[in-house]
Amino acid sequence: MRNRLVVANWKMNGSLASNEAWIKEYATLTKSQDVEVAVCAPFVYLPQMRTQINEATLPIALGAENCSAYAVGAYTGEVSCSMLSDIGCQWVIVGHSERRQLFGETDQDVAKKVKLAMEAGLKPIVCVGETLEEQEAGNTVEVVCRQLNAVLDAVGASALAENGAIAYEPVWAIGTGKTATPQQAELVHAVLRDSVESRDSVAGKKIRILYGGSVKPSNASDLFACNDIDGGLIGGAALNPREFHAIVCVAQSLTETVI
Numbered sequence: 001m002r003n004r005l006v007v008a009n010w011k012m013n014g015s016l017a018s019n020e021a022w023i024k025e026y027a028t029l030t031k032s033q034d035v036e037v038a039v040c041a042p043f044v045y046l047p048q049m050r051t052q053i054n055e056a057t058l059p060i061a062l063g064a065e066n067c068s069a070y071a072v073g074a075y076t077g078e079v080s081c082s083m084l085s086d087i088g089c090q091w092v093i094v095g096h097s098e099r100r101q102l103f104g105e106t107d108q109d110v111a112k113k114v115k116l117a118m119e120a121g122l123k124p125i126v127c128v129g130e131t132l133e134e135q136e137a138g139n140t141v142e143v144v145c146r147q148l149n150a151v152l153d154a155v156g157a158s159a160l161a162e163n164g165a166i167a168y169e170p171v172w173a174i175g176t177g178k179t180a181t182p183q184q185a186e187l188v189h190a191v192l193r194d195s196v197e198s199r200d201s202v203a204g205k206k207i208r209i210l211y212g213g214s215v216k217p218s219n220a221s222d223l224f225a226c227n228d229i230d231g232g233l234i235g236g237a238a239l240n241p242r243e244f245h246a247i248v249c250v251a252q253s254l255t256e257t258v259i
């Protein structure tokens with residue numbers, strides 16, 4: 001039984017004041033849950049978030065939204081995986097489509113980052129997903145498998161299953177309000193799981209595959225109820241602590257149903 005995982009990706013949003021307000025409000029909603037929850041915030045706010053999560057004793061792990069593809073040295077403006085680990089991050093999002101599309105990240109860059117993240121003791125969330133054009137051309141499976149295979153070639157299926165997660169985020173569903181139907185998403189998740197399973201059957205069963213793209217409290221239960229969807233990577237809805245908490249509660253209620 002895979003433990004569900006719900007992750008907030010705040011993207012380039014937040015401020016000292018709004019982050020504090022978010023934590024305070026979230027703390028009034030929950031103190032504990034069985035599902036795993038993480039919040040990925042902009043680099044500069046990570047120390048603040050770590051302190052406030054600890055002070056409020058919230059069951060939230062801290063994550064970054066990106067990391068450098070280099071370990072250390074003369075790379076002005078970069079933030080290394082070991083720095084993220086040093087300041088208390090447990091998770092890092094790698095290969096988000098916004099980084100691939102807007103900042104030119106290649107499959108090889110993503111693979112390098114995932115390897116470094118693991119070496120630094122961080123758990124990478126490897127994002128894959130097709131654009132609208134790729135989907136319309138019928139290339140979804142080819143694209144997401146190519147993206148995933150670059151990472152599996154670099155770190156192996158077992159290591160990723162033990163120490164990371166995959167997120168399927170169709171680019172056409174991100175921030176657009178257009179969610180993949182549960183059937184569409186499940187189909188791709190099953191293909192991704194098969195890819196991992198074909199390399200290592202234990203890893204295939206173990207790896208958590210999150211769905212991301214316009215997840216809201218109203219559509220989370222149908223998505224999370226699918227066999228191969230183990231939680232969500234939440235953008236817009238995660239900026240509001242009540243909405244994010246409602247999504248966590250959906251994952252929690254499905255967990256309780258299974259138990």
Ligand code: 13P
Nearest residue numbers: 009174175213214235236
């Ligand atoms: P939205 O939930 O805003 O569509 O964003 C999804 C996403 O990109 C999470 O990484």
